[in-house]
Amino acid sequence: MKKLICFIACICMGLMLALPGQSLAAADIVVAVDSPPRMMNPHGDDSDAGLSIMANFFDGLLQRKGLKGELMPALAEKWEHPDLHSWKFYLRKGVKFHNGNDFNAADVKFSFERLSNPDVSEFINTGKNLAAVEIIDDYTVVVKTKDPTPWFANNMHQLFMMDKESTESRDPGDVMQKPIGTGAYKLEEWVKGSYIKMTANEDYWEGAPSLKKVEIRPITEASTRFAALVSGQADIVTGVPVELYDKVVSNPKLEIISQAARRSIFLALGNKPGTPTADIRVRKAIYMAINEDEIIEKIMRGHAMPAAQVPDPPTVGYNPDLTRLAYDPEMSKQLLKEAGFENGFEITLSGPNDRYVQDEKICEAVAKYLAKVGIKVTLDVKPKSIFFPEVSEGKKEFYLIGWFDGTYDMGRTYFKLAHTRDMESGHGQWNGAAFSDAGLDKLLESTADMTDRAQREKALQDLNKMAMQDLITWIPLHYQENLYAIQKSKNIAFTPRPDRWMVYKEISMQ
Amino acid sequence: MATYIARRLIQGVIVLLVVSLICFIIFRYMGDPVVTMAGKYATFDEIELVRKSLGLDKPMHVQYGRFIWNALHGNFGKSYVARVPALGLILERFPATFELATTAICLSFSLGLGLGVLVSLKPYAFHNRLIMAGSLGGISIPTFLIGILLIMVFSVYIGILPPFGRGDTVAIGPWRSGFLTLDGLKHLALPATTLALYQLAVTLRLTRAGMREVLAEEYIKTAWSKGLPPKKVIFKHALRNVMIPVVTMAGLQFGEVIAFSIVTETIFQWPGMGNLLLTSIYEGDQPVVVTYIVLAAVIIITINIVVDILYALLNPKIRYD
Numbered sequence: 132m133k134k135l136i137c138f139i140a141c142i143c144m145g146l147m148l149a150l151p152g153q154s155l156a157a158a159d160i161v162v163a164v165d166s167p168p169r170m171m172n173p174h175g176d177d178s179d180a181g182l183s184i185m186a187n188f189f190d191g192l193l194q195r196k197g198l199k200g201e202l203m204p205a206l207a208e209k210w211e212h213p214d215l216h217s218w219k220f221y222l223r224k225g226v227k228f229h230n231g232n233d234f235n236a237a238d239v240k241f242s243f244e245r246l247s248n249p250d251v252s253e254f255i256n257t258g259k260n261l262a263a264v265e266i267i268d269d270y271t272v273v274v275k276t277k278d279p280t281p282w283f284a285n286n287m288h289q290l291f292m293m294d295k296e297s298t299e300s301r302d303p304g305d306v307m308q309k310p311i312g313t314g315a316y317k318l319e320e321w322v323k324g325s326y327i328k329m330t331a332n333e334d335y336w337e338g339a340p341s342l343k344k345v346e347i348r349p350i351t352e353a354s355t356r357f358a359a360l361v362s363g364q365a366d367i368v369t370g371v372p373v374e375l376y377d378k379v380v381s382n383p384k385l386e387i388i389s390q391a392a393r394r395s396i397f398l399a400l401g402n403k404p405g406t407p408t409a410d411i412r413v414r415k416a417i418y419m420a421i422n423e424d425e426i427i428e429k430i431m432r433g434h435a436m437p438a439a440q441v442p443d444p445p446t447v448g449y450n451p452d453l454t455r456l457a458y459d460p461e462m463s464k465q466l467l468k469e470a471g472f473e474n475g476f477e478i479t480l481s482g483p484n485d486r487y488v489q490d491e492k493i494c495e496a497v498a499k500y501l502a503k504v505g506i507k508v509t510l511d512v513k514p515k516s517i518f519f520p521e522v523s524e525g526k527k528e529f530y531l532i533g534w535f536d537g538t539y540d541m542g543r544t545y546f547k548l549a550h551t552r553d554m555e556s557g558h559g560q561w562n563g564a565a566f567s568d569a570g571l572d573k574l575l576e577s578t579a580d581m582t583d584r585a586q587r588e589k590a591l592q593d594l595n596k597m598a599m600q601d602l603i604t605w606i607p608l609h610y611q612e613n614l615y616a617i618q619k620s621k622n623i624a625f626t627p628r629p630d631r632w633m634v635y636k637e638i639s640m641q
Numbered sequence: 642m643a644t645y646i647a648r649r650l651i652q653g654v655i656v657l658l659v660v661s662l663i664c665f666i667i668f669r670y671m672g673d674p675v676v677t678m679a680g681k682y683a684t685f686d687e688i689e690l691v692r693k694s695l696g697l698d699k700p701m702h703v704q705y706g707r708f709i710w711n712a713l714h715g716n717f718g719k720s721y722v723a724r725v726p727a728l729g730l731i732l733e734r735f736p737a738t739f740e741l742a743t744t745a746i747c748l749s750f751s752l753g754l755g756l757g758v759l760v761s762l763k764p765y766a767f768h769n770r771l772i773m774a775g776s777l778g779g780i781s782i783p784t785f786l787i788g789i790l791l792i793m794v795f796s797v798y799i800g801i802l803p804p805f806g807r808g809d810t811v812a813i814g815p816w817r818s819g820f821l822t823l824d825g826l827k828h829l830a831l832p833a834t835t836l837a838l839y840q841l842a843v844t845l846r847l848t849r850a851g852m853r854e855v856l857a858e859e860y861i862k863t864a865w866s867k868g869l870p871p872k873k874v875i876f877k878h879a880l881r882n883v884m885i886p887v888v889t890m891a892g893l894q895f896g897e898v899i900a901f902s903i904v905t906e907t908i909f910q911w912p913g914m915g916n917l918l919l920t921s922i923y924e925g926d927q928p929v930v931v932t933y934i935v936l937a938a939v940i941i942i943t944i945n946i947v948v949d950i951l952y953a954l955l956n957p958k959i960r961y962d
Binding site for chain 1: 694723725
């Protein structure tokens with residue numbers, strides 16, 4: 132018996148020494164991110180977490196760079212907008228996919244037509260809006276939309292181009308696991324839930340990236356991500372939780388990089404006739420009862436910027452003249468008395484508890500502030516997978532939500548969030564409290580045909596002013612802050628992108 | 642014996658049907674995955690289109706019938722999140738959970754049994770009292786706290802063991818094993834210990850209680866007076882009679898550890914089935930959750946049947962007819 136055990140132990144030791152672990156070379160950097168990719172199909176996930184990883188393996192016709200997210204050529208060198216429904220793209224020549232196939236107009240047509248297929252794409256709305264994709268020649272494409280869509284080109288950085296031949300010839304499961312794109316990196320290995328290993332694409336059309344091997348490790352648990360950073364197992368960590376900020380700052384080996392996020396967090400109210408919130412004085416009262424500075428200081432630990440509106444500064448529609456209503460609980464009580472609610476009223480505040488930074492705590496704080504002016508709030512906080520479908524049903528009274536629009540244009544957001552709910556056109560899909568104002572709707576609809584940027588900007592700014600000051604459609608709270616931590620010793624030159632994407636061709640080591 | 646096994650298998654199938662029905666009904670009310678899958682900017686019509694393409698517009702009993710029919714052919718549906726077959730997604734992660742669970746159970750069973758026997762021989766000795774007090778700690782401290790404490794001590798402060806992941810693994814066909822590399826074993830240390838601690842404490846206390854009862858029996862006194870060597874008295878005569886409750890516990894624990902090591906896997910970012918279950922619940926990924934629970938039920942039912950058969954082997958007096 133003893134001899135048998137010894138023998139087995141020897142075999143095991145032998146195997147351990149003989150079989151190399153992972154014989155692939157060590158990565159240049161290891162990045163710990165907070166959410167894993169769901170699949171390697173670039174159209175299958177329209178969330179920024181997924182697009183962030185896909186942006187390394189694939190390119191879109193256009194890309195966004197820089198702190199303002201400027202729209203720049205990528206796979207398309209030039210683009211034009213000949214009429215209300217058409218968009219013409221001149222494609223870059225000499226680009227090859229990872230498998231050696233040439234990139235040309237047929238691939239563009241294939242990628243666009245794939246968007247309306249619910250089995251493989253979450254960009255259904257964009258897909259269904261396409262009337263036709265015309266191939267003029269191998270390197271010129273005209274895309275025609277059904278409805279005039281002024282922000283169409285603004286979205287091109289999120290729609291990635293796939294290789295027609297290899298996607299059609301492969302089995303759908305393989306397409307979900309192995310990406311073949313034109314991007315700066317090729318996938319080396321993806322072990323679900325463990326890591327993603329990427330190697331640089333030396334033939335990349337923009338020039339080979341400087342980081343040759345990148346390893347991404349998704350770690351969803353915040354304290355474990357922190358432990359990975361402190362123990363030196365990760366070089367860059369995204370999504371540092373605000374509670375651990377002080378610990379990172381006080382650690383001499385680590386450096387924090389913070390950046391104002393594009394996402395604004397706000398409260399949405401309904402205005403159905405007969406409900407207390409239908410009266411604008413009540414809405415103003417609720418706005419003034421909330422001490423946003425205290426929320427930023429105590430709950431967000433200083434890592435947020437107060438917001439007076441929903442769009443952020445680079446977005447078309449951002450109105451620099453808007454300011455927040457000051458915190459004034461006395462005035463709030465006065466307004467409630469004038470509206471006939473001296474003894475307050477009851478309302479339910481809904482919100483997600485696993486989506487935004489400190490979302491549940493913010494809801495609790497708002498409930499407490501409103502209680503001080505006599506409004507009794509019942510909290511209804513739940514996971515995002517249940518909360519968001521409920522919002523899209525439009526039956527909420529009062530809820531917390533965050534938003535930012537990848538197109539840098541407030542028009543699309545307004546149609547989805549503020550327009551009266553309309554089954555046919557799909558407007559007001561995310562108007563969860565069924566807010567409805569005819570004046571707002573009319574002004575919004577008039578912007579649908581405007582393509583001149585200056586004209587749109589003026590119209591959307593007026594719209595924004597109307598919504599924030601005259602109607603109080605929403606009560607804006609703050610813009611979140613994105614926190615990243617890096618190992619000082621590795622000398623990583625990293626400037627975070629405003630959309631939180633991690634695009635590794637933009638990162639280098641000094 | 643054969644009829645007994647057949648009867649147990651039929652009971653198992655009935656349990657599976659009931660469990661799957663309950664799951665199905667509950668997750669119907671768990672949120673609407675179609676809204677997320679159609680994308681942020683879809684219109685109501687487009688959402689209905691996606692609903693139809695997934696077959697979610699049909700009435701409940703039709704959906705359930707279809708699910709059972711497909712399940713019998715091995716098709717458990719496609720995950721809403723990853724758009725690949727749910728069963729494949731779960732089985733891909735089985736090696737990771739299995740290795741973790743096996744290590745934890747081996748640790749807890751061997752140490753629990755060994756320490757339990759040791760403690761029962763001289764129950765009032767100081768070191769044995771210390772062990773018993775420690776076992777109380779193992780039972781009452783929750784798993785997540787143990788995990789975080791271990792990470793803090795061994796990864797952050799002392800820095801000898803890694804805090805997350807499986808490390809370097811070797812792929813033997815479809816099975817990714819962490820047992821064959823030193824790095825893999827280092828990564829296994831903390832999560833396995835966290836998982837094992839509770840089971841260890843329970844096994845220890847159970848063994849001690851059983852041994853103390855058996856050691857006071859008449860036949861043990863006879864064995865001592867016959868002059869048998871202590872090893873024989875303790876292991877051949879006393880321990881065998883204590884094994885039935887211990888083996889039952891171990892069987893239940895093994896099933897539970899494989900199926901529900903969710904907390905440990907989340908803390909250590911262990912890419913196992915439990916981790917997948919938690920993320921799927923949060924994302925409202927119904928096919929994966931229902932498939933997982935059916936799979937867990939299968940595993941637990943199988944283990945319990947095996948345990949019952951082990952009884953007959955341990956105690957020849959037990960007959961199933």
